[in-house]
Amino acid sequence: xxxxxxxxxxxxxxxxxxxxxxxxxxxxxRDPNAYSDGYTLDSGPYVLPGPRQxxxxxxxxxxxxxxxxxxxxxxxxxxxxxxxxxxxTFNRVLVKAEGEYQNSQLEDARTELLWDHxxxxxxxxxxxxxxxxxxxxxRQWLALGVEGLAPYWLDVEATAYVGDxxxxxxxxxxxxxxxxxxxxxxxxxxxxxxxxxxxQARGIGSGLSDASLGLRLRYEITRQFAPYVGFEYQxxxxxxADLARSEGxxxxxxxxxxxxxxWF
Numbered sequence: 001x002x003x004x005x006x007x008x009x010x011x012x013x014x015x016x017x018x019x020x021x022x023x024x025x026x027x028x029x030r031d032p033n034a035y036s037d038g039y040t041l042d043s044g045p046y047v048l049p050g051p052r053q054x055x056x057x058x059x060x061x062x063x064x065x066x067x068x069x070x071x072x073x074x075x076x077x078x079x080x081x082x083x084x085x086x087x088x089t090f091n092r093v094l095v096k097a098e099g100e101y102q103n104s105q106l107e108d109a110r111t112e113l114l115w116d117h118x119x120x121x122x123x124x125x126x127x128x129x130x131x132x133x134x135x136x137x138x139r140q141w142l143a144l145g146v147e148g149l150a151p152y153w154l155d156v157e158a159t160a161y162v163g164d165x166x167x168x169x170x171x172x173x174x175x176x177x178x179x180x181x182x183x184x185x186x187x188x189x190x191x192x193x194x195x196x197x198x199x200q201a202r203g204i205g206s207g208l209s210d211a212s213l214g215l216r217l218r219y220e221i222t223r224q225f226a227p228y229v230g231f232e233y234q235x236x237x238x239x240x241a242d243l244a245r246s247e248g249x250x251x252x253x254x255x256x257x258x259x260x261x262x263w264f
Contacts, residue, residue: 058089064263069216071259073232077102079257085116092116094126099134108134112143123148130161136202139163145171153177168196185226189214198239203247205239218261226261 033040069081078101085094094116099109114128123146130141145159154176161169175189192211195204212235218228233254236244241251 061086061088066263068261069259070261071228071257073100073257074255075102077107077255079259087116090118094128106134108132114143116147119146120148126159132202136199139167139199139202141167141169150174166197167199170194183220185218185220187216187218189216198243200243203240203243205241205243207238209238209240210234210236216257216259224263227259228261229256229258231256 038044039046063084063086065082065084067080067082069079071079073079079099081098083094083096085092087093092115094112094114096112096114097109099111100107110130110132112128112130114126117125117127119125125146127144128142130143132139132141141161141163143159143161145157147157148155150156154174157171157173159171161167161171163169171191171193173189173191175187178186178188180186190211190213193209195206195209198204198206212232214230214232216228216230218226220226231254233252235241235252237251244251
């Protein structure tokens with residue numbers, strides 16, 4: 001009798017799982033009308049007469065600004081990693097900006113203007129342009145990549161670039177929020193950059209150019225405002241490290257840092 005009851009209780013779960021096949025689920029989680037059997041707010045037998053009275057949030061455009069890193073680093077270096085977007089659920093205009101400045105001078109900066117398009121429940125396709133500024137000549141690139149949430153709640157960005165004179169590059173970044181409490185959050189972050197050919201004017205060698213590993217501990221006073229402390233290890237690799245040593249610079253360094261994360 002106990003097994004019979006358990007089997008009966010499991011039937012709704014099995015039926016629900018059968019309806020939610022992996023392909024259907026991934027394709028329709030962002031579609032507000034995926035499970036309405038064709039009935040929508042402006043078609044079907046249940047449409048209200050007169051002008052439309054109800055609008056859903058996914059039909060409007062919104063804007064968002066996130067300063068994921070806005071910090072001071074050991075050695076008098078200021079650094080930022082920010083992004084802003086405007087659009088809807090499926091398509092957005094996205095701006096990414098990351099860089100460092102010292103003594104009121106911009107040392108290095110990467111700015112991207114992208115079209116951000118949802119391709120599944122947790123992944124977006126991104127395409128656009130990138131501009132590198134700071135020390136050395138400016139460089140422009142075409143960009144194509146993905147950004148999303150990998151298994152185990154890992155935030156991942158992977159982008160490939162094509163520039164002038166046959167230049168190519170790739171960038172991979174991953175980070176994870178570890179909740180110590182509901183307000184105290186530890187975030188490890190790793191980043192790697194690769195280049196297809198050397199660019200001595202900007203101190204870049206071909207191959208795996210550089211990598212960094214950071215650890216930041218933030219306290220969310222509110223969800224929108226969180227000061228943090230941490231450290232970051234930066235390492236130049238391969239031909240890029242050789243170029244740095246030839247200029248009398250260190251190939252690797254560890255910096256303590258403090259900053260604030262905010263969004264609205």
